[in-house]
Structure formats: structure tokens, C-alpha cells
Amino acid sequence: MKKADKILLTVITLSAVLILAGGFIYRSCCKRASAVEVWVSDEKMQSYPLDMDGVYEITTAEGHNTLKIEKGEARIIDADCPGGDCMKMKIDQNGGSIICLPHKLSIIPDRVAAEGTDAVTR
Amino acid sequence: MQSQDKSGAAKLAKLGLMLALAVIMGYVELLIPISLGMPGIKAGFANIVILFVLYTFGFKEALMISALRTLIIAFLFTSPAMLLYSFTASVVSTAIMNVYKRKSCFSIYGISALGGVAHNITQFIVALIIAAFGNRNALGFMLSFYLPLLLLAGEAAGMINAVIVNGIMRRVGPPHQKGKDSLCTHT
Ligand SMILES: [Zn+2]
Numbered sequence: 001m002k003k004a005d006k007i008l009l010t011v012i013t014l015s016a017v018l019i020l021a022g023g024f025i026y027r028s029c030c031k032r033a034s035a036v037e038v039w040v041s042d043e044k045m046q047s048y049p050l051d052m053d054g055v056y057e058i059t060t061a062e063g064h065n066t067l068k069i070e071k072g073e074a075r076i077i078d079a080d081c082p083g084g085d086c087m088k089m090k091i092d093q094n095g096g097s098i099i100c101l102p103h104k105l106s107i108i109p110d111r112v113a114a115e116g117t118d119a120v121t122r
Numbered sequence: 123m124q125s126q127d128k129s130g131a132a133k134l135a136k137l138g139l140m141l142a143l144a145v146i147m148g149y150v151e152l153l154i155p156i157s158l159g160m161p162g163i164k165a166g167f168a169n170i171v172i173l174f175v176l177y178t179f180g181f182k183e184a185l186m187i188s189a190l191r192t193l194i195i196a197f198l199f200t201s202p203a204m205l206l207y208s209f210t211a212s213v214v215s216t217a218i219m220n221v222y223k224r225k226s227c228f229s230i231y232g233i234s235a236l237g238g239v240a241h242n243i244t245q246f247i248v249a250l251i252i253a254a255f256g257n258r259n260a261l262g263f264m265l266s267f268y269l270p271l272l273l274l275a276g277e278a279a280g281m282i283n284a285v286i287v288n289g290i291m292r293r294v295g296p297p298h299q300k301g302k303d304s305l306c307t308h309t
Contacts, residue, residue, distance in 0.1 A: 005228055020270045023262075
């Protein structure tokens, strides 16, 4: 094998590894959300697509929240929790999360859910 | 085999033999049940024959055999639709191997690896054009996952082929010329 061969082989191998690594990183950090998942405590209740407008009632043992998805954005438009902090949060395709602590409710993008909910609910 | 005898009928007979061998190897390859859902990963042991012909006969002969080989295999064993993948890939990889073979800086190992990679990438591009347009999810997956696998598979197959052809040529091929090991600053 000549010097040029070794360089060529290295370049091919390196580019393959780089593409694989890049793809892996992209999939784990930057993949866009296509749906939101509703979790109560540690249990997944429902999943709603982000690209379909709709209003959904979420009732838990602790209370009531109304989730609205419009133009790719998910928000809580009504809640009977003290403070109503969850109504200030939103989720779109770039991410975000909606947490209603008093109701033990968390709504997260599906790509986050795919990696486990620890990071969000902690 | 007398490698010096390249006159007319003898050469034709040898090339016919090479073509038959290439077809058989392509057929054997079809029998190997590995598949990643797309043609291409079997970056061919038939390339052994092409590589050998390229080094012992020349570009024209290698190109002819790689073209005829895919035609025969498509009509005998697979389907004319597969021809689109195999024919383009085979011809493109032979042409690329020839271009770099003429640069003195690469040995048969580099050339063969390049041929294997070119073969796979060409099939990949054909598959992209045919299958993946309009499907962005599939496109992302193919580019980020399938493409690097094809690169590595082509490289590995090319190296194996080079080792085999090198071994064959030591016994029956033309005398080995030892060139100076220099980088591709000149051609
Ligand atoms: Zn709340």
C-alpha cells in the first residue's frame, strides 16, 4: 500500500464515521417535534399531533387543564391550578415543555419523550 | 495463462472467460442472503474480475465486461428494473477506477477501495432519485445512516478484492512494476 492509499482509506473511513456521528447527534438533540405527549405523574396518557389544530380537555385527579394546539403551537388556555403558571408555557416544533406542578401534569414534545422524561420532570 | 499473449483470438477467449466468471460471481452474490433493504451493500465480488481485467487488459475491456455482466445478470437472474442500479454503478465505478489508476500515486488497494465506494454511492444516488424524493424522513435516514454504511462496506469490499486480485496477479498477471511512492502531485 502506498501513502496515497492510506490517506484515501482514512478519508473514506473518517467521513463515514463523521456522518454517522453527525446523524446521531442530530437525531438526539435537534430533531423537530411532531407531536406532544401528555404525562401525568410517571404515566403517559395521550399524544396529540402538533400539525393538527384542536382543543383537548385534560382531567386529572388533581384538577383540570385545557390544551389547545393551533398553528403548530401547544398551550394551556385554561387551568384551575393555583397560580396558573402552566398557561405561560408553550411547545412548538423546536421544543419547549408545559409543566403544571400542582396537577402533576407535564406535556412534552415527542422527541424529548423518546429519550426519557427524566430530564423534564425532574 | 500466458499473460503476454494478447493477440486476437486468444485475447477474445480470455475475455469471454472473464465475462463468464463475472456473471457467475454476480450470481453467487445474489444467493448471499444479506440485504439492508436496498441494493448496494453487496459491493461485489464480481468486482474482483473487473479489477483483474482493468489491470491485466485495460480500461476498454474492463468497461465492456462490467457493462455486459450487469446486462446478462439482469436478464437471466434479476429484473430489468435492477439493471438501472447495477449497470450505472458498475460502469461508473469502472470509469472512476480507471481515472485514478492512471495516477501513479495509488496502488491497487486504493483503486479497488475507490471502486467499491463508487459502486455503492452510485447505487445510492440512483436509489435516492427513484425512491426517496418527496419523503423527507426517508431522505434523512438514508443520508445520515445508510450512506456512511455504504461507504464503509464499499471500502471493506474493495480492500478484500484488492488482496485477492493482487494474489492472482502475482501468479498469472504481468510482471509487477515497483513505482516510486509519491503523492499525487503529478499524474
Ligand atoms: Zn397549572
